[in-house]
Amino acid sequence: MNISYDGEKAIISGERIDPCVVFDCGQTFRFEKSERGMSGIAMGKRIYVETTGENLVIYPTTQDEMQSVWTDYFDLDFSYTELERGFEGDEVLKRTLTCCSGMRLLNQEPFETLISFIVSQNNHIPRIKKIVAGICREFGTHIGENDYAFPTREQLSRATVQDMKELGVGYRADYIVNTVNMLGQMNVHAIFEMDYFSAKGALQELSGVGPKVADCVLLFAFKKKNAFPKDVWIKRVLSEYYDFTPKNDRELVAFANEKFGEYGGIAQQYLFHYIRMQNPVKSK
DNA sequence: TTCCAGGAGCGGA
């Protein structure tokens, strides 16, 4: 993979990256289709992500910012091309490449990921996007036109349960307010250094965070590529394509480890996106 | 109108 620069554009070559897959696969809720690709707000800034020929273009940015922010955000030090080659040995994973090739797992900001996935529970993606946008608009920093950054913990600590309910989060309002308060007494950054099971346990101490939300946060924010979130779609995948119905969380973890290894979480994301693409009506 | 969603918490068995 190579990164070159043209004005305020960073051009990435040598690795197939499909922005429509990356930003429309349910790992982040702040991107929408733009004229030539996808655009959204991440790490406190609006960016545009497009493909031109075989290359991916990210703008506006600088070489310094690419090195300090976006290389990590886009997980550019990890070769998904090589990973996809490893899918050849699994018929189902191989099939996902027809519509999921060019996927990447983003390394997102932990607080935003945590709150967003508390909102996500028992919810539809379009509605999650709407609610997250509202949280940003009401409590985040205005960064231009109609753009707002996701609020910091301190900013969101000013939100009451009633405020959250007015944004449509429903019964999750208590979870969010409680978790925001609990995080004031917790060193979230320490989770980066924990092993998978300790990290999952630590997250599940928080209000409204169960096994599924914890796995999503570990996978999408804390770089635990073996975290394997189990939602209704993945249950379908395992049941329909692998003829496997886990009795409990332990059985699922064992199955994912054996079947998909240390990058099970990434495989999970291909499977998640694939089955949703097969069921376009249900997934909306 | 009914169904369902990137589920978690709770009480009871």
Place this chain on the structure above:
DNA sequence: TCCGCTCATGGA
């Protein structure tokens, strides 16, 4: 540990 119920909301 497991099971079943409840929770709020709105798009399809």
